[in-house]
Amino acid sequence: MSTAAGESNNDLLLTRTTSSKDHTTTDVPRSRPGHRQHANQILSQVKEWLHHEKARASKRKTNPHAAHAARASATGLVESLVEHVHKGTSGRHQGHHERTSADSEESLALQELEKILSNKLQLDEDNETVTRSRKTSIGKRKGSIRRALRKRSTGVSSDTDHYQDGDVIVPSTEVILDNSKTLSYSGGAALSQVNLSDPSKKAKKEAEAWLQFKNEIVRLTHTLKCKGWRRVPLDRGAEIDVERLSGALTNAVYVVSPPQNLSHLQPSAQESTTSLVSKRAPAKLLLRIYGPQVEHLIDRDKELQILRRLARKRIGPRLLGTFSNGRFEQFFEARTLTAKDLRIPETSKQIARRMRELHEGIELLEEERNAGPFMWQNWDKWVARCEEVISWIDEKMIAGKQGAAGTGADAMKMHGLVCGVEWSIFRKAVDRYRKWLESQYGGPEGIKEELVFAHNDTQYGNLLRLQPSGESPLLYPANEHKQLVVIDFEYASANVPGQEFANHFTEWCYNYHNAAKSYALNERWYPTPEEQRRFVKAYVEHQSLRPSLSTQTSSTSLRPVLSQSFSSFNLDCRAPPAQITEEMRVREEAVEHEVQRLIMEARIWRPANSAQWVAWGIVQAKVPGMDEALEAKKSSVGAATGNFEGASDPSASSQTEEKNAEVEVSGEDESGEDEFDYLAYARERAMFFWGDLLQMGLVKEEELPEELRTRVKVVEY
Numbered sequence: 055m056s057t058a059a060g061e062s063n064n065d066l067l068l069t070r071t072t073s074s075k076d077h078t079t080t081d082v083p084r085s086r087p088g089h090r091q092h093a094n095q096i097l098s099q100v101k102e103w104l105h106h107e108k109a110r111a112s113k114r115k116t117n118p119h120a121a122h123a124a125r126a127s128a129t130g131l132v133e134s135l136v137e138h139v140h141k142g143t144s145g146r147h148q149g150h151h152e153r154t155s156a157d158s159e160e161s162l163a164l165q166e167l168e169k170i171l172s173n174k175l176q177l178d179e180d181n182e183t184v185t186r187s188r189k190t191s192i193g194k195r196k197g198s199i200r201r202a203l204r205k206r207s208t209g210v211s212s213d214t215d216h217y218q219d220g221d222v223i224v225p226s227t228e229v230i231l232d233n234s235k236t237l238s239y240s241g242g243a244a245l246s247q248v249n250l251s252d253p254s255k256k257a258k259k260e261a262e263a264w265l266q267f268k269n270e271i272v273r274l275t276h277t278l279k280c281k282g283w284r285r286v287p288l289d290r291g292a293e294i295d296v297e298r299l300s301g302a303l304t305n306a307v308y309v310v311s312p313p314q315n316l317s318h319l320q321p322s323a324q325e326s327t328t329s330l331v332s333k334r335a336p337a338k339l340l341l342r343i344y345g346p347q348v349e350h351l352i353d354r355d356k357e358l359q360i361l362r363r364l365a366r367k368r369i370g371p372r373l374l375g376t377f378s379n380g381r382f383e384q385f386f387e388a389r390t391l392t393a394k395d396l397r398i399p400e401t402s403k404q405i406a407r408r409m410r411e412l413h414e415g416i417e418l419l420e421e422e423r424n425a426g427p428f429m430w431q432n433w434d435k436w437v438a439r440c441e442e443v444i445s446w447i448d449e450k451m452i453a454g455k456q457g458a459a460g461t462g463a464d465a466m467k468m469h470g471l472v473c474g475v476e477w478s479i480f481r482k483a484v485d486r487y488r489k490w491l492e493s494q495y496g497g498p499e500g501i502k503e504e505l506v507f508a509h510n511d512t513q514y515g516n517l518l519r520l521q522p523s524g525e526s527p528l529l530y531p532a533n534e535h536k537q538l539v540v541i542d543f544e545y546a547s548a549n550v551p552g553q554e555f556a557n558h559f560t561e562w563c564y565n566y567h568n569a570a571k572s573y574a575l576n577e578r579w580y581p582t583p584e585e586q587r588r589f590v591k592a593y594v595e596h597q598s599l600r601p602s603l604s605t606q607t608s609s610t611s612l613r614p615v616l617s618q619s620f621s622s623f624n625l626d627c628r629a630p631p632a633q634i635t636e637e638m639r640v641r642e643e644a645v646e647h648e649v650q651r652l653i654m655e656a657r658i659w660r661p662a663n664s665a666q667w668v669a670w671g672i673v674q675a676k677v678p679g680m681d682e683a684l685e686a687k688k689s690s691v692g693a694a695t696g697n698f699e700g701a702s703d704p705s706a707s708s709q710t711e712e713k714n715a716e717v718e719v720s721g722e723d724e725s726g727e728d729e730f731d732y733l734a735y736a737r738e739r740a741m742f743f744w745g746d747l748l749q750m751g752l753v754k755e756e757e758l759p760e761e762l763r764t765r766v767k768v769v770e771y
Contacts, residue, residue, distance in 0.1 A: 224358070225278045226376045231270055233306055233343050235263035237729075242268065242296030244313065268294050271310055271341065278375030280382060282336030285316055296341075299390075300567060302515065303730055304351065304544060304674075308341040309385060338387075340371065343380040350439045350673050351432075352544050360546055367415055371541055386539055388518035393565045396514055402585070403592035404535035405517065409509070409554065410596045412540065416507035418548050423502050428510060428547035429666045430488070436669040437481070444477045444672050446684060447733070472733055473668065473740040474762040480740065484665045487752055494658060501550065508549040509540055513561040516542045551593075552655025556663045559586060559656060560742070566730075573735040575742055577767040583653075586771075590652045594645055657771075658750070664743040671736030676729065742767045 236242065241264045269291030275283035286294065293313035298306060312335050344354075364370050371384040395401050425431060448471050473480040495501045509516075518539045522528040528537050563579045566572045581589070745768035747753040755763060 224362075224373050224376060227274070227277050227378075229274060229277070229377045230379050231267075231274060231343060231377060233267060235260075236267045236296075236298075237306060238298065242298065242308070244293050244295045244311075264296070265292055268292060268296055271296065274375075274377060275310075275339070275382070278377070278382065280336070280339060280374055282334065283312070283339075285336065286312060302542075303566070304345050305380070306343045306345070308343070310339040310341050310382075312336045312338070338385040339374065340383040340385040341380065342383060345674065346676075350436065351670065357544055360543055363416060364543060364546075369412065369415065370539070370543060383541075386518050386520065386541075388520045388539060391514040391517040391519060393514055393562075393567075395517075396562050397581075397585070399588060402589050404538050405512070405558070406589045406592040407535040407596040408538050408540060409512070409558075410593045412509060413506040413551060413554070418505060418507055422507075422548045423505055425548065426498060426502055427505065427549050427553065427662075428508075428545070429549055429553060429662055431547075432545070432666050433484070433669055436673050440669045440672045441477060441481070442684060443675055443680065444472055446680060446687075447472060447675070447677065448476055470761055470765075472672065472737050474737075474744060474765070475759060480668075483743075483747065483753060487661055487665075487747060490752060491658060491662060504550045505548040506551055506554075508546065508551070508554040509543065510545040510547065510549055510554065510557060511542060512540065512554070512558045513564065513566070515566060516540060550655060550659065552652055552657075553659040553663060555586075555590065555652065555656035556660040559589075560660065560663060571734075573731045573738060575738040575767060577742065577745070577769050580769045583771050586653050586656070587649060590649045590656075591645070594648050594652070661743050661746040661750070664739045664746065668736045668739045668743065671732040671739065674732040675736070676732070738767070741765055742769075745769065 238260070241260055269288070272283070272286055272288055272291045272294065275286070276288065290313065295309075295311040297309045297311075299309060316335055344352075358373070358376070361370070361373050365372060371386060374382040374384060376382075391401070396405070422428075451471060492498050492501060495504070518541060520528060520537045520539060522537060527533055559581050560575075562581050563575045563577055565574075565576075568574065741762075744753070744758065744762065745766040748755060748758075748766060749768060749770060758766075
């Protein structure tokens with residue numbers, strides 16, 4: 055459709071006129087041919103009416119009483135019409151029928167005039183609306199042009215540019231940042247803090263690796279236009295401080311700090327001397343580099359979409375820039391919670407309140423609700439890779455080929471199979487439990503009605519406490535829980551609240567900073583019934599961000615509806631004391647009923663949570679020679695079926711095996727640090743899974759191998 059055709063229904067066109075003096079541009083309404091014709095018709099009707107009324111006026115000269123009545127009637131009608139014009143409602147005639155003499159000829163005549171003028175006034179309103187709309191549109195275009203020019207001239211940073219719909223523009227580049235030689239938790243200090251007294255070859259090699267890594271970080275900050283970081287010259291990477299944070303299990307996370315003194319640094323080539331960029335030191339950055347197996351775990355495109363939705367609500371850190379295998383995020387000056395912090399009563403209640411705000415603060419998309427619980431989506435997505443990996447590992451264990459002591463194959467040296475039984479048996483148990491769980495809600499559709507937007511990974515390392523000072527609103531008692539900030543939304547999506555609680559409660563059982571057994575699950579640390587009740591009660595009683603949610607009904611028998619109609623107790627309440635007492639009693643009963651329901655929901659979802667993280671640990675597993683063996687197995691299958699796509703070179707495979715053997719013999723770790731034992735983690739969660747199924751009666755003790763029965767982890771509540 056052409057522009058003219060597309061605008062054929064509009065009342066006005068705007069012409070652009072330019073003043074010869076100041077070259078300013080103004081918007082001038084220009085009538086269309088159709089509009090002129092309509093105006094001529096109105097004028098013609100008014101002329102006819104005047105001619106008719108003149109003829110009638112000459113007849114009224116002989117009857118002064120009739121003339122007086124006509125003038126009174128006309129006065130009332132004109133006043134009524136003027137009032138409608140001022141109110142802008144001339145097209146609606148409520149109230150104008152109250153007249154002195156409704157059946158007089160003068161009244162009928164003036165009604166006809168009112169009808170004619172009303173049409174004209176309605177046309178004027180439409181024209182004014184179109185003109186105002188077009189001026190607003192042009193004003194927006196002017197504003198966007200000014201913003202574009204300002205961006206070009208000042209080089210503003212990524213975290214200050216926005217789309218028209220309010221989403222933050224996140225710069226991206228197809229660059230891979232290699233951190234394979236900088237996985238240690240030390241070595242990234244600024245040059246002035248580095249100890250150069252160690253002349254060993256290993257220390258020199260490590261220093262060179264960190265220097266190259268830091269130079270690449272600075273280059274990336276320039277490419278992604280991170281605010282203020284272009285003041286750091288590309289050749290001064292040695293002066294930044296890069297510290298790897300412990301406790302992150304999926305990714306490698308670093309804090310990147312600018313040089314301590316930027317005054318002696320010269321502006322970079324990209325920074326103009328007339329730039330309006332702030333000369334303050336750039337802020338610290340959080341650098342997240344994705345783990346090597348992450349492509350099997352996380353849909354990064356979906357994660358970025360979720361982060362944009364969270365940004366609209368100002369939840370979590372801002373996303374500042376992305377690259378192929380990682381991203382930069384806003385760094386919070388905050389303290390990461392510890393395993394012990396989770397057990398502090400007030401902290402636990404604050405976490406519950408923040409959890410409620412997240413669950414009700416983000417609307418689930420229709421496709422998210424229709425897809426069902428995200429943890430089962432993860433299981434279904436990971437299970438193929440999981441089966442591939444665990445089948446190979448189980449085969450090695452059954453054959454007794456665990457490898458020599460002290461080698462890189464220690465991850466395979468478990469006391470038995472990873473899941474306690476062969477993978478096929480474990481998977482059947484999960485499928486049987488999943489059907490039972492769905493039956494508790496009347497089927498999968500019943501579960502979908504209970505879904506909320508959940509974080510799904512509220513371990514203590516993903517919870518930060520801001521350190522407010524002065525007169526910060528965060529210091530007010532009502533806002534203290536908002537000092538807590540949740541990060542790492544990689545697994546965030548739809549789940550039932552009970553699944554979120556089960557995950558959080560199970561995280562009480564871990565200390566990921568335990569040097570000896572960071573993977574271990576200590577079931578004795580699981581929150582007691584009273585600790586669970588305190589947490590869930592704080593969640594239920596926290597004021598909803600969207601009250602309508604708490605009044606929604608559900609078709610499942612699990613959810614009671616909490617009434618919002620109870621009178622708040624106050625000194626001025628006029629209700630009788632007996633009524634107040636009864637309302638408070640009913641409310642307390644409703645709250646307690648909901649608390650117990652959610653505790654039970656957490657209980658029945660706990661095996662599902664364990665099964666998900668069992669699969670996660672298996673997929674993340676790093677066993678020397680495993681990937682090559684799996685690739686060789688695929689190649690042999692391809693050869694047998696005649697499909698040679700992806701087949702590997704035999705000589706290359708031989709060289710890889712020799713290299714892996716050398717690594718096992720030397721036992722050296724390039725990172726200089728012990729990696730997290732994902733297989734041991736998966737095994738611990740599997741023992742917890744079996745313990746829950748035994749407690750729930752979904753599996754009989756005699757159905758499990760004797761060795762497994764002695765190692766299951768049981769929590770009776």
